[in-house]
Amino acid sequence: MTKKNQQQFEQLYQQCFAMVLQMCLGYVKGDHDQANDLSQEVFINIWNALEKFRGDSAHKTWVYRITVNTCLQYLRKEKKKNKLGIDQVVNTLTMEETGVNDQNNALYGAIGQLAELDRLIIMMVLDGQEYDDIAEVMGIQPTNLRVKIHRIKKRLKKILENE
């Protein structure tokens, strides 16, 4: 890796670490250890893809793409490595070091009850991403995405009400 790439990576890491970690936390139902492991995988993939990074203003979308793809591959990979189901560790770990309190834990737990794909979509919505950008990251039609988001919001509301 060239010095320029190294600097670019460090910059991306500092800018996007919180965003990536938060998405990973939601994806693995708030399990801190798995989220850390997963965010490291995301940054390895960012590192490997750095040559393709043009450094334009859309760097957030670029990082989202890698995060989404890494998340979707992660659970399958993890199943191969160990049989520990993530359901077993939901909310059992405190996350003081990342500022996650009980309220946040409940939110991550609720997001974790959604389907894999829905978790990723709703987290980008919570992040305030434009629907068109989310559609681009997922590779689906914006109209289809809008309907999906509406359905996911309803489902999330139902989950939180039942808790």
Add this chain to the structure above:
Amino acid sequence: MNNEFEKLQGLWQQNRKDIENSPLDLDKAIADINTKKRFSTKFHYGNIIVLSLLVVMLIAFFYFLAPVQEILSRIGVGLMIGGIVVRILIEAISVSKAKKIDMVDNAIKNTEDTIAFHDYRKRIHGPVTIVIIILYSIGFYMISPEFSKYFDTWQMILMDVSYIFIAIILIFFIRKSVIKEMKTLSEIIELKKEMIKEEV
């Protein structure tokens, strides 16, 4: 519903700020990523390394310890070593295919490429590996006539029968791998269906 969602969004964004405000040890984080990256590379090349060592051991065995003289035996050795070399090549292609899955693509394209990769894995874990094992086994038994000149009958029986057990164990593990690849493949296919499903 919008109001409640905005509340969730507020909670989410507050947590983002908390994470951002927690201390970040960049040097340690990069060192950890490097360590994980190295481990991941070793994991990818693990099969290739193990199989290459096996080839080296077989060559050393047939060159220094048991240099076979008969044509039949030499063909047998060729089949044994050749089969493993083909398997190494297939593994190398597999690693290269895995690397070609572009993590910067959108999720649909990435999923399609992942499906193609696992489909390839399923094929190489199945028929191709079975053919290689059959060739290896034929090679092994082709050496037996020459070996029988130097070993007692009971030693030959022990060797030939124990090989059958080894082959059964190998086939068991191959079957397990194929089942695993098929399960992964069907999960990803389901995921893709979910992605492209038109919502009404």
